[in-house]
Amino acid sequence: MLCLILGSPALAQNRLNNPEFSNYPATIFVGRLMIPPYYVKSADVWRDDMGKQVAAPTVNFAGKHYVGLHSCGTECRYYTLSDLSTGKDLKALDMFSSDGEKPLKTRDGRTYITELVTRPDSAMIVARYRIDESSGHPAECRERIFTLSSDGQKVAPITGTIKGCVSR
Template sequence: MKAIFLVLTLLLAFASQCVCTYAADSGTIPNFSDYPVEVYNGHLKVPNYYKKTDGEWRDDMGKLTAPPEINFAGKYYIGSHSCGAGCRYYTLSDLASGSESNALDMFSNDERHSPKTFDGRSYVTSLVSRPDSKMLVAQYHIEQGATSKEECRERIFLLSDEGKKAKPITKTINHCEDFQ
């Protein structure tokens, strides 16, 4: 009986691994609705590095930012911050508890860390999310020459239940969806 249980457990684990691989290999793109979460409706606990002054929201560097509201995985706010030309970083704030996570640090870039493609071109990452889904789409906008049109690549991630890690569920694909 234990052997049968072990085999069934291994098969289920293998099958769940195959779903992600199949999605990446088959070209099937997951949808936000495939990874639903319930949206928190309580009092929002905005981290202290966001300040509202004169009707505008600013971060701890004094830069304008969007108003903190749940925009990801039921209780999180993905903040996009500018730190100068070609510099962008993301914060992930749990608005139910007021805590922070560094799960999105891998998508940030600055003067010291400018991500590059395998062929050496710089890119900037934009993130697409929904309040009622734990799926996150990273779109990589690749630097082009003066005569080339923009190149965009995309990869889909899921936020762990603890909110500490964004795990890829697809390979990087050579185009970007328009989520407008």
């Protein structure tokens, strides 16, 4: 029955072995949040230093961090990782950002965007790669799961790239 739900025995086994957010717990910071100065609230809207609207900076990752998604134009997005206990930015998520000059591409040349999935009480982060349809290939989604180091300076993969995405 499990094989029928997930599609194949190999896929079922692959999904059963995937880490869960609860496997990488983080204690949530309860002190005063230190918002980096490039986030500005005007009326009820938060904006970044480029004037683009962003989500309100709140702890959404690894107990004390804010993963911010920013737009920098067509096919350009970047992520910031802010330690809200200090107000300092970390570069651990730079690898998931596009530079705006050219879109990110798979090895076979298809463009994609990266979506990061986080939880406030976990140091695990899921990178979802949303791959565009092209050259006779259908659009698809792939995932790779990472964890944040205890010093917040880097993310390390804990899985290979997995075909298909799971609602988390």
